[in-house]
Amino acid sequence: MRLIVLEEVESTQDIARGYALEGAPEGTAVLALRQVKGRGRSGNTWVSPAGVNLALSWILRPDTPPQKAPLLGLLVSIAVAGVAEEFLRRPALLKWPNDVLLDDKKVAGILCEASLENGAISSIIVGVGLNVNSDESDFPPELHGRVTSLFMASGRQFDLEDIARRLLDQFFLLYDRAKSEGTDFIPLCWENRWAHRGAVLVREDVRGTAQGIGPDGSLILKTGDGTVIHITSGIVVPEAPRPEMKDETIKNTE
Numbered sequence: 611m612r613l614i615v616l617e618e619v620e621s622t623q624d625i626a627r628g629y630a631l632e633g634a635p636e637g638t639a640v641l642a643l644r645q646v647k648g649r650g651r652s653g654n655t656w657v658s659p660a661g662v663n664l665a666l667s668w669i670l671r672p673d674t675p676p677q678k679a680p681l682l683g684l685l686v687s688i689a690v691a692g693v694a695e696e697f698l699r700r701p702a703l704l705k706w707p708n709d710v711l712l713d714d715k716k717v718a719g720i721l722c723e724a725s726l727e728n729g730a731i732s733s734i735i736v737g738v739g740l741n742v743n744s745d746e747s748d749f750p751p752e753l754h755g756r757v758t759s760l761f762m763a764s765g766r767q768f769d770l771e772d773i774a775r776r777l778l779d780q781f782f783l784l785y786d787r788a789k790s791e792g793t794d795f796i797p798l799c800w801e802n803r804w805a806h807r808g809a810v811l812v813r814e815d816v817r818g819t820a821q822g823i824g825p826d827g828s829l830i831l832k833t834g835d836g837t838v839i840h841i842t843s844g845i846v847v848p849e850a851p852r853p854e855m856k857d858e859t860i861k862n863t864e
């Protein structure tokens with residue numbers, strides 16, 4: 611593993627992709643102390659206040675069919691949750707496919723970008739954005755109450771490079787395990803940290819009870835009519851609780 615630490619970049623994904631194109635080996639990682647144009651999933655931007663959070667990308671060259679690539683994202687989220695737990699000494703949970711939650715708020719997001727050659731994966735750039743030393747005021751108001759950081763959850767500050775090295779170690783332990791024994795353990799390990807097992811989850815077009823994670827990393831839902839479906843993409847969120855009926859105030863007029 612080689613960790614390249616850079617002062618400021620637009621996106622660590624692009625830097626790591628550049629190294630991959632030059633032939634850099636699996637495990638080459640790029641940590642930016644400031645990332646000013648981070649990318650998130652589904653074409654979103656990744657808001658990361660400068661200088662306080664982890665922006666880390668690394669190169670994988672897995673011998674995996676593209677249909678199994680989502681399992682790698684799950685594997686990364688297990689490693690990120692493990693590291694958050696190790697530093698905070700309290701549980702971190704997961705939201706499908708690979709958000710990491712503390713106190714039901716997002717503390718980390720993961721983006722995996724694959725390059726294919728003749729239908730096979732030539733490389734995957736794994737990107738992890740982990741909120742480390744940021745305070746709520748470092749985020750735009752629309753994210754307040756929905757995001758957190760290791761600092762907000764513990765009152766303690768952490769060294770970004772320490773976290774990056776620990777995360778890469780934890781991830782590659784799991785990755786080597788998947789290489790030697792296969793990927794069956796990944797959905798099971800992921801489900802052990804799942805924040806929403808049994809919850810009603812909704813995507814724009816579907817609503818169902820969360821049953822489990824398939825062997826390909828898909829989300830298994832049971833819809834109202836009992837049909838079991840496998841979701842492989844999109845933003846899926848827990849159904850908002852219905853507003854409670856308020857008791858009418860009974861006024862004593864006497």
Ligand code: BTN
Nearest residue numbers: 621648649650651719720737739
């Ligand atoms: C998400 O939308 O939840 C995924 C966010 C991924 C952000 C990370 S930060 C490091 C790497 N560089 C980027 O531009 N994006 C990823």
